[in-house]
Amino acid sequence: xxxxxxxxxxxxxxxxxxxxxxxxxxxxxxxxxxxxxxxxxxxxxxxxxxxxxxxxxxxxxxxxxxxxxxxxxxxxxxxxxxxxxxxxxxxxxxxxxxxxxxxxxxxxxxxxxxxxxxxxxxxxxxxxxxxxxxxxxxxxxxxxxxxxxxxxxxxxxxxxxxxxxxxxxxxxxxxxxxxxxxxxxxxxxxxxxxxxxxxxxxxxxxxxxxxxxxxxxxxxxxxxxxxxxxxxxxxxxxxxxxxxxxxxxxxxxxxxxxxxxxxxxxxxxxxxxxxxxxxxxxxxxxxxxxxxxxxxxxxxxxxxxxxxxxxxxxxxxxxxxxxxxxxxxxxxxxxxxxxxxxxxxxxxxxxxxxxxxxxxxxxxxxxxxxxxxxxxxxxxxxxxxxxxxxxxxxxxxxxxxxxxxxxxxxxxxxxxxxxxxxxxxxxxxxxxxxxxxxxxxxxxxxxxxxxxxxxxxxxxxxxxxxxxxxxxxxxxxx
Amino acid sequence: xxxxxxxxxxxxxxxxxxxxxxxxxxxxxxxxxxxxxxxxxxxxxxxxxxxxxxxxxxxxxxxxxxxxxxxxxxxxxxxxxxxxxxxxxxxxxxxxxxxxxxxxxxxxxxxxxxxxxxxxxxxxxxxxxxxxxxxxxxxxxxxxxxxxxxxxxxxxxxxxxxxxxxxxxxxxxxxxxxxxxxxxxxxxxxxxxxxxxxxxxxxxxxxxxxxxxxxxxxxxxxxxxxxxxxxxxxxxxxxxxxxxxxxxxxxxxxxxxxxxxxxxxxxxxxxxxxxxxxxxxxxxxxxxxxxxxxxxxxxxxxxxxxxxxxxxxxxxxxxxxxxxxxxxxxxxxxxxxxxxxxxxxxxxxxxxxxxxxxxxxxxxxxxxxxxxxxxxxxxxxxxxxxxxxxxxxxxxxxxxxxxxxxxxxxxxxxxxxxxxxxxxxxxxxxxxxxxxxxxxxxxxxxxxxxxxxxxxxxxxxxxxxxxxxxxxxxxxxxxxxxxxxxxxxxxxxxxxxxxxxxxxxxxxxxxxxxxxxxxxx
Numbered sequence: 001x002x003x004x005x006x007x008x009x010x011x012x013x014x015x016x017x018x019x020x021x022x023x024x025x026x027x028x029x030x031x032x033x034x035x036x037x038x039x040x041x042x043x044x045x046x047x048x049x050x051x052x053x054x055x056x057x058x059x060x061x062x063x064x065x066x067x068x069x070x071x072x073x074x075x076x077x078x079x080x081x082x083x084x085x086x087x088x089x090x091x092x093x094x095x096x097x098x099x100x101x102x103x104x105x106x107x108x109x110x111x112x113x114x115x116x117x118x119x120x121x122x123x124x125x126x127x128x129x130x131x132x133x134x135x136x137x138x139x140x141x142x143x144x145x146x147x148x149x150x151x152x153x154x155x156x157x158x159x160x161x162x163x164x165x166x167x168x169x170x171x172x173x174x175x176x177x178x179x180x181x182x183x184x185x186x187x188x189x190x191x192x193x194x195x196x197x198x199x200x201x202x203x204x205x206x207x208x209x210x211x212x213x214x215x216x217x218x219x220x221x222x223x224x225x226x227x228x229x230x231x232x233x234x235x236x237x238x239x240x241x242x243x244x245x246x247x248x249x250x251x252x253x254x255x256x257x258x259x260x261x262x263x264x265x266x267x268x269x270x271x272x273x274x275x276x277x278x279x280x281x282x283x284x285x286x287x288x289x290x291x292x293x294x295x296x297x298x299x300x301x302x303x304x305x306x307x308x309x310x311x312x313x314x315x316x317x318x319x320x321x322x323x324x325x326x327x328x329x330x331x332x333x334x335x336x337x338x339x340x341x342x343x344x345x346x347x348x349x350x351x352x353x354x355x356x357x358x359x360x361x362x363x364x365x366x367x368x369x370x371x372x373x374x375x376x377x378x379x380x381x382x383x384x385x386x387x388x389x390x391x392x393x394x395x396x397x398x399x400x401x402x403x404x405x406x407x408x409x410x411x412x413x414x415x416x417x418x419x420x421x422x423x424x425x426x427x428x429x430x431x432x433x434x435x436x437x438x439x440x441x442x443x444x445x446x447x448x449x450x451x452x453x454x455x456x457x458x459x460x461x462x463x464x465x466x467x468x469x470x471x472x473x474x475x476x477x478x
Numbered sequence: 479x480x481x482x483x484x485x486x487x488x489x490x491x492x493x494x495x496x497x498x499x500x501x502x503x504x505x506x507x508x509x510x511x512x513x514x515x516x517x518x519x520x521x522x523x524x525x526x527x528x529x530x531x532x533x534x535x536x537x538x539x540x541x542x543x544x545x546x547x548x549x550x551x552x553x554x555x556x557x558x559x560x561x562x563x564x565x566x567x568x569x570x571x572x573x574x575x576x577x578x579x580x581x582x583x584x585x586x587x588x589x590x591x592x593x594x595x596x597x598x599x600x601x602x603x604x605x606x607x608x609x610x611x612x613x614x615x616x617x618x619x620x621x622x623x624x625x626x627x628x629x630x631x632x633x634x635x636x637x638x639x640x641x642x643x644x645x646x647x648x649x650x651x652x653x654x655x656x657x658x659x660x661x662x663x664x665x666x667x668x669x670x671x672x673x674x675x676x677x678x679x680x681x682x683x684x685x686x687x688x689x690x691x692x693x694x695x696x697x698x699x700x701x702x703x704x705x706x707x708x709x710x711x712x713x714x715x716x717x718x719x720x721x722x723x724x725x726x727x728x729x730x731x732x733x734x735x736x737x738x739x740x741x742x743x744x745x746x747x748x749x750x751x752x753x754x755x756x757x758x759x760x761x762x763x764x765x766x767x768x769x770x771x772x773x774x775x776x777x778x779x780x781x782x783x784x785x786x787x788x789x790x791x792x793x794x795x796x797x798x799x800x801x802x803x804x805x806x807x808x809x810x811x812x813x814x815x816x817x818x819x820x821x822x823x824x825x826x827x828x829x830x831x832x833x834x835x836x837x838x839x840x841x842x843x844x845x846x847x848x849x850x851x852x853x854x855x856x857x858x859x860x861x862x863x864x865x866x867x868x869x870x871x872x873x874x875x876x877x878x879x880x881x882x883x884x885x886x887x888x889x890x891x892x893x894x895x896x897x898x899x900x901x902x903x904x905x906x907x908x909x910x911x912x913x914x915x916x917x918x919x920x921x922x923x924x925x926x927x928x929x930x931x932x933x934x935x936x937x938x939x940x941x942x943x944x945x946x947x948x949x950x951x952x953x954x955x956x957x958x959x960x961x962x963x964x965x966x967x968x969x970x971x972x973x974x975x976x977x978x979x980x981x982x983x984x985x986x987x988x989x990x991x992x993x994x995x996x997x998x999x
Contacts, residue, residue, distance in 0.1 A: 362590075377623065382649075383616035392612065395656065396550065400664045411657045415650040422626075422645060430630040430638065463547045470549055 007064045007073045010081045013052040014088075014118045017045065021111035042106045045114075046096060049089035056085035060468055069189065070128035075472030076326065080124035080255040082468070083330040087248045088117040090337045093447060095240035100151040100350035109149060112142040113244060120252040129178050129188040129213070132256055136174075136216065139252055140167055143245060150238040151350070159236025163245075166219060166229040174216025180209025194263045198270060211270055214260060220253035222300075223307040224281035231292075231300035239347055242296055243340030246303055247333040254310055254329040258322050261314040262476040271315050278311025279409045286416040295343060295353045298420055299336065302379060305417060306332050309394060312410050316398040323473030324393035327466050331378070331390040331458065338375035338451040342368050345444040355423055360433025365440055369428045371448040376421040378455045381414050386458035393466070486527045486540050487556040490570065491604045491617075493521055494596035501596075507588040511581055514592040518574030521599070525570045531563055536952035538609060538672065546610075551668050555609040560953030561736050561806065562606040564946065568813045569602045569726050571931070576718035578928040579821045583717050583828055584632055591632055594624040595718060602726045606733060611659045611669040615652075618730065622648060625727065628719035629711055640707075640714035647707040651697035658690035662742065675741035678964060681749075688746035691738050692754075698731030699787045702761040712780035713833070717824025720776065724783055724820055725813035732790045732809050736802075740794070740957055744965040747795070754795040759888050761788030766895030770902070775823045775833050778903060779816060782859060785892060786812045786867075792889070793874040796881050797961060802954045803947060804873030810946070811866040811939065815858040818932040822852050825925055829918040835906050840913025847921045849908050851929045858936045860900040861893060866939035 005012075024041060060082055064073045092110060095101075101109055119139025126132040144167065148160030182188055184205030185196045197203050198210060215226065222230040234242040264271055285305030292298035310332070313325030345368060346361070347353050361369040378387035391414070395407050458465060497517040504510050532539060538557030546552040558566060576595055584591050601624070604617030622645055630641035659669070665683060666674045679687070697704040708728075712720050739747050765785030772778035786808060793805030823833060825848065830838050842849045858865035861872075871893065879886040921929070939946055 362587075373623075382623070383619045388616070388619070392656075392660075393550065396660045396663055399657075399660045407660065408654075408657055411653040412650075414656075415646070415653045418646060418649050419642075422642065425623075425626075426630060426638070426642070429627060430641075461546075466547065467549070 003066065004064055007059070007062050007066065009059055010052060010056040010085060011118065011121050013048070013055055014085075014114060014121060017048050017052065018111055018114045018118060020048075021045070021107050021114060025107035025111055042110055043096065045110050046089065046093040049085070049092050053082075053085040053089045056082040069191070070131045071122075071125050072127040073125060075468065075475045076255065076258065076322075077125040079326055079330075079468045079472045080251055081121050083251050083333060084117055084120045084124065084248060086330075087251065087333045087337060088114070090334075090341070090451070091117075091240075091244045091248065094243055094337070094341055094344055098238060098240045098350070099348065100153070100238045101149060101240075102151075105149065109146065112146050115142040116140075116146070116244075117248060120248055123252040124255045126256075127190045127259065129181065129190070133171075133175065133178060136220070136252070136256075137171070139249060140171070140220075143249065146241050147233060147237045147245065149241065150236075153236070153238075155236040156238065157236075159233045162229050162236075163233045166226075170216050170219030170226060173219075174213050177209040177212025177215065180205050181213060182209075184209055190259055190263065196263075198264055198268055200269050207270060210260065211273060214257065214270075214274075217253040217256050218277070218307075220249050221257070221307040221310070222250075222304050223277055223311070224284050224304060225277075227281065227285070227304040227307070230303055231288075231297045234296040234300040234303075235294060235352065238350055239296070239340065239344045239352070242299075243337060243344065246299060246340065247336045250303070250307070251329055251333060254325060257310075257314055258325055258476070261317055262322060264317050271317060274311050275315045275403045275406045278308040278315065279406055280308070281305065281311070282308030282410060282413045283416075286413050286420075289417070289420045292420065293354050293356075295355060295358075295424070298355075299339060302417070302420075303336070305413065306379075308413075309391065309410055312394045312398045312403075312406055315403050315406065316401045317477075318397060318401065319470070319473035319477045320393075321397035321401070321473075322476055323466070323469040324390070324397045326472060327462070327469040328390035328394055330465070330469070331386045331455075334451065334458070335375050335378040335385075335387055335455055338371060338448070338455060339379065341444075341448050341451055342372040342375065345440050345448065346438050348439055355427050356431075358424065358427040359431040361428035364433065364438055365445075367445045368440060368448055371452040372428055373425045374452040374455050376424045378459070380418050380421045382418075384456065384459045386455045386462065389459050389462040389466075393462075484527060485542055486524070487558065487603075487607045488542055489524050490521065490566065491556070491600055491607065493517070493524055494573070494600045498593045498596050501589060501593055504589070507585075510589050510592055511577065514577045514596070515574055517596060518577050521570055521573055525567060528558075528563065528567065531558075531949065533948050534952060536560075536956035540607075541609075546613075551663070551670075552612050553610050553670060554613065555670060556607045556613075557609045557672075558607050560950035561733065561957075563949055564806065564810045565606045565726075565729055565733060565813075566603055568729075568810060569599060569606065572721060572725055572813075572817060573599045575817075575821070575928040575931070576721055578924055579721070579824055580716065580718045581924055583824055587631060591628070591716075591718075594627045595722070597624040598628070598722055598726075602722070602730070605730050609671045611662065611671055611674070614671070615656065615659055618655075619649075619652060621727070621730075625719065625723065628722070629715045632716040632719065633714035635714075636710070637714045640710040643707045644711040647697055647704070651694040651704075654690040655694035658687045661687060661690075671737065671741075675960070679743070681745050684743040684746035685749065688739055688743040688750060691734065691743070692750070695731040695734035695739070696757070696791075698734065699728060699791060700731070700784065701757050701788070701791060702764055702784070703757075705761070705765075705784045708784060709777050709780040712783075712820075713774060713776045717820060717827075720820040720824070721817045724779075725817035728783060728787055729809050729813060732787065732794065732805065735791065735794050736805075736957065740961050744961045747961070748797070748965050751795045751797065755792060755882070755885060758788045758792035758795065759885060759892070761785060762792070762889055762892035763895070766892050766899065769899040770895060772899075773835055775826075775835055775838070775903065776820070778835075778899060779819050779823065782896065782899065783812065783816055785896065786816070786859075788892070789871055789874050789889075792885075793877060796874075796877045797958065798877045798881055799951075799954060799958055800873050800880065801877030802958060803950065804870050804875075804877055806950050806954070807870030807873055807939075807943065807946065808867070809870075811858070811870045811936075814932055814935050814939075815855050815865075815867055818851070818855045818929060818936075819859060821928060821932075822848070822855065825921070830914060835903065835910075837914065839906050839910025839915075840908070841915050841918075842908035844913070844915040844918060845920045847926070851921070851933060852907060853904060854933055854936060856900045856904045858940070860896040864937070864940050866936050866943075868940060869943040 122135035144164045148156045150156035219226040282305045289301035313321045378385035381387045381391040541557035544554040546554045601617045601621035608614040769781035789808045790805045793801040861867045
């Protein structure tokens with residue numbers, strides 16, 4: 001088979017960024033050269049990430065197979081690479097002036113961040129179970145190292161340990177499942193596995209294996225009951241790291257779950273497992289978020305709920321459903337990063353923000369207050385934001401596919417979730433501040449505004465982006 | 479029918495949004511108010527082409543259609559018929575009046591206040607002219623946020639509780655509307671409201687869809703057991719917020735019944751009509767009795783709204799032309815009259831800083847112009863002959879006595895209650911003792927300016943309702959005709975009568991509705 005290196009352009013750019021950062025991190029500060037100068041050197045990273053995003057956008061239509069069929073470039077992989085590149089660009093821009101990170105560690109920090117995103121890109125193209133496992137580990141390991149990087153905060157260390165223990169357990173589960181799948185279905189290629197039976201009667205070993213293997217990704221997605229790490233890790237990690245950990249890894253999980261779900265039919269036992277976990281996840285996540293005072297913990301539980309919403313698209317097991325799940329995960333990344341953007345800007349010294357810290361935001365920072373409101377409304381799924389369109393596509397795709405109850409549960413959950421998202425707006429707009437002020441740079445306002453505008457534009461005109469997700473869905477389930 | 483390239487409706491919906499983009503760059507509270515007033519007036523002028531409305535045509539006019547998301551069948555589709563015409567005119571008229579009545583009432587965060595007000599207007603006009611289900615839903619929900627802010631930022635002491643209750647109640651109701659919308663899309667293969675209204679759905683599907691939609695609309699109306707958010711929201715909201723809430727928001731619920739429940743689920747509407755009528759009568763009586771016991775003027779008017787909106791839903795579910803005409807007339811007139819009454823309360827609140835009746839007594843001697851307007855609007859509210867509300871209530875009563883005399887007999891006490899609570903309020907305000915009003919000034923020119931147009935409308939519609947009725951009759955006749963023919967069509971399918979299971983039968987009973995058509999592949 002012809003090896004066409006241009007198919008790998010987004011990955012290669014990412015690799016180049018990693019190598020450059022690696023070389024930069026090797027440089028020792030010479031005597032007389034202060035750390036601040038070193039730190040200034042990482043200013044090129046957001047630009048390089050933006051270039052990577054542009055290349056990922058250009059390669060949206062690419063298709064092909066590489067490396068003995070284990071690496072597939074198709075609509076789905078390119079859509080998710082685009083999403084990862086977009087998320088990575090926002091995340092590095094967000095983290096470029098991280099207050100809780102020593103300046104001489106910045107190059108290492110960005111290298112690990114880029115490595116994790118690189119793993120996610122590989123994940124979106126992997127179509128063979130062992131390759132998937134390797135890509136998953138590439139993306140996870142660098143994240144294990146990132147979580148505790150928060151000054152000398154012991155809570156961050158605690159969060160790091162929690163994350164790695166949970167991760168190790170979930171990965172072991174996934175490996176165990178992988179072994180069962182190999183034993184039961186005699187192949188690790190998704191293309192071969194698609195033709196097999198996945199019912200209990202057809203292949204009990206394969207079914208158990210698949211469920212366990214998915215468990216590894218439920219952990220990444222923070223789906224109930226694999227969610228316990230999410231609030232604690234968000235809480236412990238620095239705001240900027242949490243912004244990354246809360247968003248991009250979910251993309252990797254969703255892309256694999258989409259590929260696995262495409263092997264199934266509605267009504268199978270494993271689809272029902274997905275539906276039940278989805279319903280439990282959104283209900284539990286929303287109920288638990290109601291009482292949170294810490295914004296990052298609240299967003300942690302909200303991410304548990306959103307993992308449940310994504311399941312609605314997966315259980316539909318149709319081109320439309322998979323496309324909706326893909327689109328929603330992109331929107332999820334965008335709206336969560338917008339929310340974290342505001343949090344990171346407001347937390348000048350890198351501490352965790354409570355709801356009360358938002359009081360009077362409308363007066364001090366009217367622009368960021370608006371950005372936060374847009375992000376919060378999008379997370380609820382209220383029109384005219386992108387969150388609404390994503391949810392509408394999810395619900396329409398799943399209706400009449402045998403899981404109508406899940407659609408109703410999802411709709412009712414929207415009503416539950418409004419309370420705590422509205423709390424963000426309520427504190428920002430209706431409560432007066434008791435003092436204290438925030439210093440926000442003009443760049444922070446500008447990019448926040450860009451993110452909010454993106455959410456509104458995607459809500460009003462979803463078609464240009466959605467059509468890529470749709471093409472991906474059609475390729476998987478013609 | 480009017481074919482014109484001038485996008486009247488798009489301009490009406492998006493002009494205030496565009497104005498909001500300019501507003502942040504204006505400095506000074508006074509300049510902001512003047513600008514907002516100018517926007518209101520221009521918006522009103524933009525509505526002038528609506529007077530080219532073809533009174534004899536029963537379908538949608540001023541239609542605009544553009545592709546939105548092709549694969550999901552979403553279209554940007556606007557249009558208006560007789561039902562929406564009146565509501566749009568009412569909404570557009572209220573924007574400049576709301577700006578005027580907040581001129582001195584709102585003193586903090588003036589810019590944000592007017593932005594919220596304009597966004598509200600946009601969303602409300604959008605709700606009434608959207609002909610695509612999703613577009614409708616977007617406007618329907620988009621209106622919640624500015625209304626929430628109006629109450630939560632500029633409201634009274636209990637504003638947090640009231641605004642949250644308002645938001646939670648209405649959002650909880652409309653989540654099920656979202657599910658119904660998705661179900662209709664799968665069953666009917668389109669989001670277009672006119673197209674969906676030409677299709678027939680199995681009875682079981684209709685019942686569930688009706689219930690899902692009716693809860694959303696009943697909360698918005700609000701009907702009796704779902705009304706509790708309304709007094710709280712009204713009492714705490716600033717005057718302009720109360721006016722928008724009473725005059726426009728409540729109408730959306732009734733509009734939803736007319737636009738969705740009757741055409742989309744005709745058979746289920748007939749099936750549930752007795753329940754809806756019973757709840758309507760309960761709303762009329764309950765609202766009236768509770769209004770009678772109020773000491774707070776705003777609460778009294780809020781409960782009177784519950785009663786008046788009971789007349790609307792009663793008229794709708796009679797399924798007679800008189801009933802529907804009456805319902806629409808009450809919608810319009812309640813918008814005019816109750817809006818004016820809330821403005822009057824706001825007006826006196828600026829003088830007395832209290833909404834208690836006991837604090838605002840004996841105004842007749844010192845504020846004659848104020849009391850004059852109050853008398854007129856109070857008479858209108860209780861349905862006095864010669865005022866606008868009389869026309870609407872009379873039509874509903876004619877309809878109800880023609881169809882169900884026993885229900886009519888139950889409603890009559892409600893009408894009497896209306897007279898009792900409004901006259902009691904008017905009497906205390908005019909002649910009550912002791913009076914604190916000695917030092918207060920009567921209405922100034924600005925206040926005259928916003929009461930006068932409403933007073934003219936009260937008398938005009940009261941004495942010459944012909945033009946209004948002619949505008950709505952063709953549409954209502956069409957709605958009613960479709961309801962009759964299509965409910966017969968559904969009823970004739972054997973085995974459809976008992977209330978069946980939720981979804982599986984939907985597919986089974988409708989072989990022509992292939993689910994694969996709806997899902998893009």
